[in-house]
Amino acid sequence: MPSLQTTSLRIADNRLFILDQQALPQEKRWLSADTVDELVGHIHALRVRGAPLIGLSASLLLALLAERGANRDELAMALETLRAARPTAVNLMNNLDRMKQALAQEEYAQTLMAEALHLIEEDKQLCDNIAQAGSSLVKAGSRLLTHCNTGGLATAGVGTALGVIALAHQQGKVANVWVDETRPLLQGGRLTAWELGELGVPYQLITDSMAASLMAKGQVDAVWVGADRIAANGDVANKIGTYSLAVLAKFHNVPFYVAAPQTTLDPHCPNGDAIPIEQRSQAEVTGVSGSFGAVQWAPTDAQVYNPAFDVTPAALISAWVLDSGIVTPADVANGIFQPG
Template sequence: MQNLTALSLKTTDGTLYVLDQTLLPQQQQWRACRSVAQLVGMIKQLQLRGAPAIGIGACLLLALRAEQGVSRQQLQQDAEILRAARPTAVNLMNNIDSMLHALATPDYATAAVACAEALFAEDVALCQQMAAHGAALVQPDEQLLTHCNTGGLATAGVGTALGVINLAHQQGKNIRLWVDETRPLLQGGRLTAWECQQLGIPYQLICDNMAAMLMARGQVDRLFVGADRIAANGDFANKVGTYSLAVLAQYHQVPFYVVAPHTTVDLNCPDGSVIPIEQRDASEVRGVCGAFVQTTFHQIIWAPQDAPVFNPAFDVTPASLVTGWVLDTGVYSQQDIASGVLQQLV
């Protein structure tokens, strides 16, 4: 396999490396990943995260193992184990299906490598296309708001929603960005803020519960968020807290856009009610695990040790609250979605 490099993933001399996102922004540490169990652990611990990046990372590992002579049967079993690592991110399922098709061919190792490399290149291209479509919506001097992390850390390319925002910035539109911290794991505060600093995007970090006040003051002109799965009717799952923003945006008449590649559309889900929602560990809500203090990792707990916790990783935003769907193929309105345009794209 050729050496490939993205912000959170790279292959070098036959080995997959993952940038450990749990250590950002204080440390940038690449971890070698050589086994399926190791990658599953990285995905579950959010060392590797973002729907496109998860799917591509899984395929790169399968391809490297195929190149190393692992049997077809073992690789097929590995693929199913990886498929189950994150239940909400449909990109992972779609990419695994592509790899299983490659593994069914006579020269499965060559086919697997070609498939993984093609999926990597495809995501880079899809991100560029989404950025172009979305940036065209942004007007000069606008104040934008985003949630969670949707940049290069979450994809093989420039990102989804943050890719749009970055291109608008590069076009000299003098934007400013509000970055939700994104409770409970602070992907906005830790990751999006870090990416904005790397890219030179003017931003301010806010707590999630400050967005309503900003909208009421007229300090948000447009919202861009990502998606882990889009149902056939346009409902979509994204990091928990997205639904709240959509409700606030509609009340304050602020345009609300979801940005995702067409590979995130799941026609097997007729609507958002059947999208599986991952439940995560209670410790993430009871406090902060892995806070970096000087050179030591600590666990900071502010709730009672046995406090009952509800901790869904995602929520579902109904299509009725969405101004537009920014895909790699274009920008679609509610009327477009109602007419069945998503069924024509997948």
């Protein structure tokens, strides 16, 4: 496979490496993701994260395994193991469905490689298209609020919601970005703040509980978020806390936009109730650990509810910004996300 480099993925010497998103922003550390067990471990630990990036990394690994001589049965088993690594993010399933079709071809090793590389280039173009469509919705002097991380760290391109914000900034329309820290692993505080700083976009970091007071004071002009899955009725699964923002935005008459590529659509999922929600470790809530060591602030026997995602009903969404363009609530009501 040819060498490849994106913000968070690297192919070098026919090996796959991922940028450790647990180490950012203090350290840019590349880790081997060269076996199925390694990559699944990175996905579970959120060292590699972001719905598009997870699907792309799994696709690249399958292509590399095929190039090294793995047979069809071994690749099929690897594919299903990778598919189960992250149940909520449908990009993983959609990408692996395309890799499964490639695996069925006679010259499957070459076909898998071509498809994986095509998915990378496709994602870059999807991101550019989303940014172009979404930036048209950003008004001059906007103060925008975003949740979790949706930039180049989470995709092969410029990102989804953060790609919109970056392009709108280049167009001179962004006065400030409010960055939710995003519990429980602080992807906003660690990753989005870092990306915006690298891009030169003015931002202020806030805790997740501050959004309501900002909206009440008229300090938020729009909310921009990504998505891990969009159901056929327009309901959206995204990082926990997104639903809260949508409710607040509705109450305060603030537009709430979802930016995502076509690979995030799941037309066979009827609504948000049918989206599986991943439950994560109690330790992410009861304390914190890092290079500095570990701190436990909750009682050792504290019981924890820690879903990774929540579901925002379509009724709370002002528009869905896809690579194909802007989708309105009327479009969704007319079944635009339904199976064709």
